[in-house]
Amino acid sequence: MLIVMRKTADSGDIERVIEVIRRLGYQARPIPGLDRTAIGIVGNDHAIDPSPFLSLPGVKEAIPVTKPYKLVSKEFHPLPTIxxxxxxxxxxxxxxxxxxxxxxxxxxxxxxxxxxxxxxxxxxxxxxxxxxxxxxxxxxxxxxxxxxxxxxxxxxxxxxxxxxxxxxxxxxxxxxxxxxxxxxxxxxxxxxxxxxxxxxxxxxxxxxxxxxxxxxxxxxxxxxxxxxxxxxxxxxxxxxxxxxxxxxxxxxxxxxxxxxxxxxxxxxxxxxxxxxxxxxxxxxxxxxxxxxxxxxxxxxxxxxxxxxxxxxxxxxxxxxxxxxxxxxxxxxxxxxxxxxxxxxxxxxxxxxxx
Amino acid sequence: MLIVMRKTADSGDIERVIEVIRRLGYQARPIPGLDRTAIGIVGNDHAIDPSPFLSLPGVKEAIPVTKPYKLVSKEFHPLPTIxxxxxxxxxxxxxxxxxxxxxxxxxxxxxxxxxxxxxxxxxxxxxxxxxxxxxxxxxxxxxxxxxxxxxxxxxxxxxxxxxxxxxxxxxxxxxxxxxxxxxxxxxxxxxxxxxxxxxxxxxxxxxxxxxxxxxxxxxxxxxxxxxxxxxxxxxxxxxxxxxxxxxxxxxxxxxxxxxxxxxxxxxxxxxxxxxxxxxxxxxxxxxxxxxxxxxxxxxxxxxxxxxxxxxxxxxxxxxxxxxxxxxxxxxxxxxxxxxxxxxxxxxxxxxxxx
Amino acid sequence: MLIVMRKTADSGDIERVIEVIRRLGYQARPIPGLDRTAIGIVGNDHAIDPSPFLSLPGVKEAIPVTKPYKLVSKEFHPLPTIxxxxxxxxxxxxxxxxxxxxxxxxxxxxxxxxxxxxxxxxxxxxxxxxxxxxxxxxxxxxxxxxxxxxxxxxxxxxxxxxxxxxxxxxxxxxxxxxxxxxxxxxxxxxxxxxxxxxxxxxxxxxxxxxxxxxxxxxxxxxxxxxxxxxxxxxxxxxxxxxxxxxxxxxxxxxxxxxxxxxxxxxxxxxxxxxxxxxxxxxxxxxxxxxxxxxxxxxxxxxxxxxxxxxxxxxxxxxxxxxxxxxxxxxxxxxxxxxxxxxxxxxxxxxxxxx
Amino acid sequence: MLIVMRKTADSGDIERVIEVIRRLGYQARPIPGLDRTAIGIVGNDHAIDPSPFLSLPGVKEAIPVTKPYKLVSKEFHPLPTIxxxxxxxxxxxxxxxxxxxxxxxxxxxxxxxxxxxxxxxxxxxxxxxxxxxxxxxxxxxxxxxxxxxxxxxxxxxxxxxxxxxxxxxxxxxxxxxxxxxxxxxxxxxxxxxxxxxxxxxxxxxxxxxxxxxxxxxxxxxxxxxxxxxxxxxxxxxxxxxxxxxxxxxxxxxxxxxxxxxxxxxxxxxxxxxxxxxxxxxxxxxxxxxxxxxxxxxxxxxxxxxxxxxxxxxxxxxxxxxxxxxxxxxxxxxxxxxxxxxxxxxxxxxxxxxx
The missing domain is CATH 3.20.20.70 (Aldolase class I)
Incomplete structure (x- = not known):
């Protein structure tokens, strides 16, 4: 998941997001850009629910990266089911x-x-x-x-x-x-x-x-x-x-x-x-x-x-x-x-x- | 229901449709137009299934006229349910x-x-x-x-x-x-x-x-x-x-x-x-x-x-x-x-x- | 833009993406995850075209972060147009x-x-x-x-x-x-x-x-x-x-x-x-x-x-x-x-x- | 076109529709049903605009029968354009x-x-x-x-x-x-x-x-x-x-x-x-x-x-x-x-x- 901050978000907002990520047991990877900061979440082994982030101040979007399905995915199980x-x-x-x-x-x-x-x-x-x-x-x-x-x-x-x-x-x-x-x-x-x-x-x-x-x-x-x-x-x-x-x-x-x-x-x-x-x-x-x-x-x-x-x-x-x-x-x-x-x-x- | 015939439908095709309408217990009302004939079905007290007609030769379309719902319809029960x-x-x-x-x-x-x-x-x-x-x-x-x-x-x-x-x-x-x-x-x-x-x-x-x-x-x-x-x-x-x-x-x-x-x-x-x-x-x-x-x-x-x-x-x-x-x-x-x-x-x- | 790599992408694939990012004049910020790596692009002042990346080997998706409009955006021009x-x-x-x-x-x-x-x-x-x-x-x-x-x-x-x-x-x-x-x-x-x-x-x-x-x-x-x-x-x-x-x-x-x-x-x-x-x-x-x-x-x-x-x-x-x-x-x-x-x-x- | 009247439409409403059909140069073919009357329009050589009918009292729907295209239609020109x-x-x-x-x-x-x-x-x-x-x-x-x-x-x-x-x-x-x-x-x-x-x-x-x-x-x-x-x-x-x-x-x-x-x-x-x-x-x-x-x-x-x-x-x-x-x-x-x-x-x- 990638958390995209608003242009107007301050360092307190960013800190708060990082804290929530840690509290959920993941690691945060901030990516400061010219206009705004995005924060990558890593360390998850399944899809992350965006809800806790979307409600935080300064957050613009939460973009899922991992697909939510696993057992039916070819990435996890490459051999065809017959x-x-x-x-x-x-x-x-x-x-x-x-x-x-x-x-x-x-x-x-x-x-x-x-x-x-x-x-x-x-x-x-x-x-x-x-x-x-x-x-x-x-x-x-x-x-x-x-x-x-x-x-x-x-x-x-x-x-x-x-x-x-x-x-x-x-x-x-x-x-x-x-x-x-x-x-x-x-x-x-x-x-x-x-x-x-x-x-x-x-x-x-x-x-x-x-x-x-x-x-x-x-x-x-x-x-x-x-x-x-x-x-x-x-x-x-x-x-x-x-x-x-x-x-x-x-x-x-x-x-x-x-x-x-x-x-x-x-x-x-x-x-x-x-x-x-x-x-x-x-x-x-x-x-x-x-x-x-x-x-x-x-x-x-x-x-x-x-x-x-x-x-x-x-x-x-x-x-x-x-x-x-x-x-x-x-x-x-x-x-x-x-x-x-x-x-x-x-x-x-x-x-x-x- | 209105059965619309193709331009190329002949009188045999039309007769066949009329026969099916009668067999189902309804009355047929043919409406000959310049290019084609349409046949109205009357005498039904609920919606008619178009299937039997769409499969007949010479039939172009079957257009429903009556709504299929009845008990929930205001036309049938004008007073509001409270x-x-x-x-x-x-x-x-x-x-x-x-x-x-x-x-x-x-x-x-x-x-x-x-x-x-x-x-x-x-x-x-x-x-x-x-x-x-x-x-x-x-x-x-x-x-x-x-x-x-x-x-x-x-x-x-x-x-x-x-x-x-x-x-x-x-x-x-x-x-x-x-x-x-x-x-x-x-x-x-x-x-x-x-x-x-x-x-x-x-x-x-x-x-x-x-x-x-x-x-x-x-x-x-x-x-x-x-x-x-x-x-x-x-x-x-x-x-x-x-x-x-x-x-x-x-x-x-x-x-x-x-x-x-x-x-x-x-x-x-x-x-x-x-x-x-x-x-x-x-x-x-x-x-x-x-x-x-x-x-x-x-x-x-x-x-x-x-x-x-x-x-x-x-x-x-x-x-x-x-x-x-x-x-x-x-x-x-x-x-x-x-x-x-x-x-x-x-x-x-x-x-x-x- | 966030470039998401496939699970099977190797370090050569990742290097190639980083190179293209640099050639376009931006900076790359790799985010290694458990299953796969994602690469953030920063330094752009407008939306980035995903095309050059989607055709590279090992790339799964390119996720836009910045909105493509600018002059009509309230983030850039907060005062209302009257x-x-x-x-x-x-x-x-x-x-x-x-x-x-x-x-x-x-x-x-x-x-x-x-x-x-x-x-x-x-x-x-x-x-x-x-x-x-x-x-x-x-x-x-x-x-x-x-x-x-x-x-x-x-x-x-x-x-x-x-x-x-x-x-x-x-x-x-x-x-x-x-x-x-x-x-x-x-x-x-x-x-x-x-x-x-x-x-x-x-x-x-x-x-x-x-x-x-x-x-x-x-x-x-x-x-x-x-x-x-x-x-x-x-x-x-x-x-x-x-x-x-x-x-x-x-x-x-x-x-x-x-x-x-x-x-x-x-x-x-x-x-x-x-x-x-x-x-x-x-x-x-x-x-x-x-x-x-x-x-x-x-x-x-x-x-x-x-x-x-x-x-x-x-x-x-x-x-x-x-x-x-x-x-x-x-x-x-x-x-x-x-x-x-x-x-x-x-x-x-x-x-x-x- | 088929004009479907409401169940509550009276004979005056029906007369008015028939009059408008005639004024436009077509012929009207009323089809009285158990619940309501529908009126077929014939004599038109192209699609009819439903507008004049939909605004009349007692009219429920106007259902088009003829297709609005003509020169591109196979019904009119059966040979393929090459x-x-x-x-x-x-x-x-x-x-x-x-x-x-x-x-x-x-x-x-x-x-x-x-x-x-x-x-x-x-x-x-x-x-x-x-x-x-x-x-x-x-x-x-x-x-x-x-x-x-x-x-x-x-x-x-x-x-x-x-x-x-x-x-x-x-x-x-x-x-x-x-x-x-x-x-x-x-x-x-x-x-x-x-x-x-x-x-x-x-x-x-x-x-x-x-x-x-x-x-x-x-x-x-x-x-x-x-x-x-x-x-x-x-x-x-x-x-x-x-x-x-x-x-x-x-x-x-x-x-x-x-x-x-x-x-x-x-x-x-x-x-x-x-x-x-x-x-x-x-x-x-x-x-x-x-x-x-x-x-x-x-x-x-x-x-x-x-x-x-x-x-x-x-x-x-x-x-x-x-x-x-x-x-x-x-x-x-x-x-x-x-x-x-x-x-x-x-x-x-x-x-x-x-």
Missing amino acids: VNITSCGRTIGIGNGSGLVVIGGPCAVESEGQLLETAHAVKEAGGHILRGGAYKPRTSPYSFQGLGEKGLKILARAREDTGLAIVSEALDHVVYDLVEEYCDIVQIGARNMQNFSLLRRAGRSDKPVLLKRGMSATVEEWLMAAEYIVSEGNPRVILCERGIRTFCKHSRNTLDLSAVLFLLKETHLPVIVDPSHACGVRDQVIPLSKAACVIGAHGIMVEVHPEPEKALSDGPQSLNLQEFALLMKELEKVQALCGDESSVPRIGICAGSV | VNITSCGRTIGIGNGSGLVVIGGPCAVESEGQLLETAHAVKEAGGHILRGGAYKPRTSPYSFQGLGEKGLKILARAREDTGLAIVSEALDHVVYDLVEEYCDIVQIGARNMQNFSLLRRAGRSDKPVLLKRGMSATVEEWLMAAEYIVSEGNPRVILCERGIRTFCKHSRNTLDLSAVLFLLKETHLPVIVDPSHACGVRDQVIPLSKAACVIGAHGIMVEVHPEPEKALSDGPQSLNLQEFALLMKELEKVQALCGDESSVPRIGICAGSV | VNITSCGRTIGIGNGSGLVVIGGPCAVESEGQLLETAHAVKEAGGHILRGGAYKPRTSPYSFQGLGEKGLKILARAREDTGLAIVSEALDHVVYDLVEEYCDIVQIGARNMQNFSLLRRAGRSDKPVLLKRGMSATVEEWLMAAEYIVSEGNPRVILCERGIRTFCKHSRNTLDLSAVLFLLKETHLPVIVDPSHACGVRDQVIPLSKAACVIGAHGIMVEVHPEPEKALSDGPQSLNLQEFALLMKELEKVQALCGDESSVPRIGICAGSV | VNITSCGRTIGIGNGSGLVVIGGPCAVESEGQLLETAHAVKEAGGHILRGGAYKPRTSPYSFQGLGEKGLKILARAREDTGLAIVSEALDHVVYDLVEEYCDIVQIGARNMQNFSLLRRAGRSDKPVLLKRGMSATVEEWLMAAEYIVSEGNPRVILCERGIRTFCKHSRNTLDLSAVLFLLKETHLPVIVDPSHACGVRDQVIPLSKAACVIGAHGIMVEVHPEPEKALSDGPQSLNLQEFALLMKELEKVQALCGDESSVPRIGICAGSV
Whole structure:
């Protein structure tokens, strides 16, 4: 942390800051400039709270230097985390050549027929994991809220039939227990990214967690949410970019591929992309998936429905089964471009779900 | 809902849309234009989901006409909701002349000494409700997380000593039970505004709920969150604007007073303002409080701490005790301007907390 | 500037940074920490460009410490700039007690009848300056673009008749010459806030300039735009907050009162508020004007039209003549609250328009 | 346009709206619903201004149905615009297989040596057009502002030496004349996207115009800016996405690939992408370029500098010469994926620069 003093600060003000730094157990390094003095703080092993300084007389600003996250940081843990999804025999987090993982399925599980038809099509086209909401977070209390445990059972049935792994969203502690029981991966949705109670719960599980970015979360806040899970004991966190809220009206959200690139550099956790929620329109799902793949994302998650026009939610952004097959073919071509990377041997710090 | 067809749509496309409208139980009203046809849907008594239409061939857009909220809408319930806070003898939701309610207190309950000192100062200066976090949602897992139930007990002690009502935040179902037991008002924070499971829990209580706006929530999403609570059976919802996330860096968030004015017109629920979180700097808290008061907000919630420079959280935006007293004097002057309004008799639909 | 090195940077990397600092004529102050080294730069008398450092090996970040603006900064020029508008005998920039300046008038000058009727009403109600666009920046090339010089002549006629000063917008150099000739204040609109060529032109004038904030300009960029004008020789700059673009749809823009408070502290230039463009709806104009006044803005600019429903532009956000009179009465009451401040003697650095 | 009435509107209110619709020369189509009436307007051949309706009693909302742009719309002109850049023998706007156009060069022309070295490297690596700012829009008046006409002469010399076409930015009318004289394409920068006076000037030229998206422009505003140019007589407009301003701090701006996909569908004008300004960091330029290519953008514009660490502006986001060569190789691979598309014969409506 760097404490910047006002031009008008006197030596008493500076002394007072130095004293507080010492009292907190750190060392102060004053840097007198022409106009003003700045004071560096060293000796801290994690991020320092600026509050005690900002309230002192003569202080203009406190500029953080150290990042607040640690366990999820590549600077501290350079080796990539590779999450094994044993039920489908895939790992998430290796280079995106042949390693790309594709998650497909409907927004919500609506019936056994709908889900099984989708599951078989996803499997056949080469997908790896089946998604499907059993408990849906809906903006309106009057919208379809999901089939609940019945939906989870249908998902489990689909896994049995197809060999796909399954992922579903947990909305609260009670649902977490159920999803953890039935599924291979538990999703924490964008609206719950800073539901710290739920994050702690996820940290006390050994099931992999798919953590979606909050609608207006900075990458730092997102990594801190992951830090909650990892610091509680579960290193199997998969980050999922799904678009951010901006002033734009032509798309549901704005897909932030720069965030993906930033994370691939900054964290050892796997990073996947959900283009369906990012754009909100079917036409854009295939091109944006290819874009995510070409920049090196570890996976793609898309919404697929046998009859999008009859879907109970997110129909306009769902691919139909033929479109999903087309997506897989397109992704295969794009992966061929990035092929070499996955051959590099890497050692994961994380054994994945047992 | 208005379905806008593409210029290239043919009569078959139009027929198909009309058929779907009928199948859903509504009536279709085609409006042929020079370039294209639009089709109005009537006969619905709540908002229509656009999904089934957006997936049909020839459809360009589906434009919602009806608002999706109902129970919280002033069009449906013109009389204002007035929430009685019996323990302090105040009501929230009447005109902001003499009726303005002021909530003050520290970000977090840190110790009995700190809270009682604050409580007495808030009471003496003319405040009505004491705030204080016992369970804190912190971005970092390494930051102070609150005293837990001990904090709630200290709050209850402060109420006993001063006659102030008390409010504290609930982070999950378990905490909700505790906060509901100890406090007069339960707060649902910005990060949980779309934690639908928690909103339903709040709806099954008869304690008033202070629902903060999510960091990037539209007013419509916010009202839908309130609709969750009200539709579940609890009409005692107080909306609290606390700034939105924008590109700005000079303030923590951007206070959206237009949202307050919009809500005062659109909903019968009381609307209060939290300038502390909106701006994030002590200097701006008093002026923004006055601004909120002068436009007619029903209440103000500010952070107050006996020694902001020693606060464990939010010190830079906390008023000290003298500043809180100054705030109250300033607000009194501003209220004198708006005085007449509160004399208008209004009948509330809600009996408040028992 | 503080250069933060990566954890992996070696002593060669650090030496290289120090060398570049010296070559640029500054002094380096290394601050070795536990994990990494940071290097302070001192001896600069203006902001340092981070580019040369960010490209060096081992450099993680370059954190600016000094603000990039100077002539408009209160730290450098503590006395307030007070702009005299001689033709109406008012000054802009003194405390907002009795000193508040009110600018009213239509979005566009449409006809002599429309403007004179408005001007007389503005004068009678107690307004000081008449606004009216003669050259309009319209999103669509097919919308009404203004009466041009004829509009400026009508404005001049209105000044003659009423004694109000007049302000109008300049879109380019050619228009600047004309507006400068006819008007007391030249407005540079939000869309041209970073039209640096036009800013320089404004700097070579001695007419006061009303500089609106760009739609998504940070306060720093806005102050730098003012710095362009002042550094070119014209100190008579009036800053006008008019709302920023956010994700919100309930208002045209989001009024940023925190920016006003920030500027009142950070710059010696006067700061006024345009609530009409901020909210975009008539209902909110009076309350937001009161909010701007109560927090200490030096002036208010609102759109007024004799028949808003027939206005060629911005009708929905224009007050009619009765509403403008009501606004003035309301503002008078609010000013009474802030009255004492204006009695404090202040010495302006700027003689105003001659 | 659809006029939505309030629930409380009476038949007189409805009659009044219908009357205004008729007076404006359109036809009214009332749609009575259960709760309220909506009134469709038909018979208009361009977008209708909502103002006259929003001010009438009983009107709740006016919802636009027709898009406001026309000449740039694919619905009106389905054939793609293909811009010929004769001096380098390329066209912009055909399918992105072999047709991708790459523009490279420094942010600013700094010297003949710097530019010629860059030009030769761009040519050799397979680039088509050389960029270089001679007149720079800089946030600070104290930053390097460009070499002016001398810079344009250096660009022309580079074209002569290499056969690359050249593009440079025009800041105002005077500069426009010069850039038009020297260059093959004139750039209008993000800050001038709504400088309508400059747009009209561009419309009176027959040189192709590269129109960058404004920092917070909606796609509709951007298309309307293009409509200004086209409606004035110049159909050779190339749209350039360069990132939008959001709350994010990890990148300079947020690249909006959804906007590119939207435009490829909505307009017949060519659309290119500038990843350098979008992300602001060198590391991300190559991956984002590949992403833009894979989704079908017609071109890429990147910043290239022989010694980025010595660049007078935008060094951190500039590729060096080796990196540019790498980019070209990577883009070639990506283009191979999309190859077939460009073989489809298309007929452009625009003959390009003569």
